Amino acid sequence: MNMETTTHSDDGLDLGVYLALLGLTAATLAASHFSHGGRIMAVALALIIASVKASLIGFYYMGLRRERAMMFIILGIGVAAVLILLVGILPDMTFGRF
Amino acid sequence: MDAAITMDADWREEDGGRVGLWLFILSEILLFGAFLASYVGTRLGNTECALGVVAWPEAGHLPGLAMAALNTVILLTSSYTMVRAIARAERGDRAGFRANMIATIALGLGFLVVKSAEYALKVSHGYYPGSELAKLNPGLSIFLSYYYALTLLHGLHILAGLVWNGVALYASGDAPMPAVARRAEYAGLYWHFVDVAWVFLFPLLYLI
Known part of the structure; x- marks a missing residue:
């Protein structure tokens, strides 16, 4: 060990x-x-x-x-998922149909 | 080179522990991220608690903001003492590790005390979902629901971090220093993530 x-x-x-x-x-x-x-x-x-x-x-x-690069891949998945969630709702906000 | 991102394949035993912890942190990022995306979307699309306009009514806002700012300083300081604790453990300085870990735990407890006082202040002004004030203002009610959900979720993470730090401190009694350093590193990763979560919660919940 x-x-x-x-x-x-x-x-x-x-x-x-x-x-x-x-x-x-x-x-x-x-x-x-x-x-x-x-x-x-x-x-x-x-x-x-x-x-x-x-x-x-x-x-x-x-x-x-x-x-290690592995940790950046793990972190990148999380950041990308949150960005998708944030950006994904913008069209709905933009067209004021909330 | 110390600053270089390691890409080689010479994995050691403790690397597996760090990968596991980063995967755990990934799940936490998704949890807080989903809540925050929902919060931002709601306030962007709702004129009654629009994002970009401070959601708190004027009464009691400044004392609440001061408490939140104080808590930000407390958490950042606790991250610094945690880094010092890990460094001392890596250098084989058991007393230095314990002193800095005790300081980290004390600061974490301080965060919870200030947060409790802030909750008391807000409740005294009627800032909670279901209050008469909230019933008259649906936008405020929505905001308060997010505020309590997110800050309570974060508070639970602080509590879990305190337990983790406490275990690392307790187990450091006569353990070999490399083992103490490894436990401190794992506890530190989680504690710093809790700090990062607050770094985003503070401006989104108090300033805009």
Whole structure:
């Protein structure tokens, strides 16, 4: 049984990612006050910032940056399924038949 | 190279555990994703609780938003302490691992305490499905149903994560450090996913 341990962490990088996540949280709050440009813009801005935060957590804290291609395939299936669900309802919304 | 995505075939025993965990996370992505897609679709198509306009009535909105923002900071901090716990375990520092894992658990409990206070605040303002206020405003009623369903679902995941973290902490007593590090890594993957779920819930439920 292989019991060896590999250290992947970098204390400085972990702290930097944490500070970036806090900064992006502040940006989310600030952006909500400047999003009078329309509903879609407000939603898009919120989702873009959330996606950046999620990517930082995924790549650095969950270790995706050094992960095998298999994990990206698994993750990709989930992201694609959610995008299909989100985009699939848009035509119905667009034509106002909700 | 540390940053490179590994494509070779030299799979080790612990890789199987990570694949299993990522498959589990896939099922969680589909669960939260389906709820969120339904939520976005409902609010896009419903003029009474339209997406892009803050759904909360003014009374009590700011204190509720402050609590949610505080919870965001708490969860992000708990993800940081979890990363530190895993790093300490990988370096064979048992005391460092335990201190950071205890901090992670304490922050998770703090999240639930703040969330409970937020629920109490909202109920005191009549913000729950079936209240007189909600009956007068069908759009608000729909929004509140999603709000409680999604935040309760997320709260259950926090609870499950706390149990997982607690088991990893308890089992670290005199276990070999490589085993402690592996358990911490698995618990950490789940905990970070719960954090990611909140990263999307926070703006969608409180800011737009």
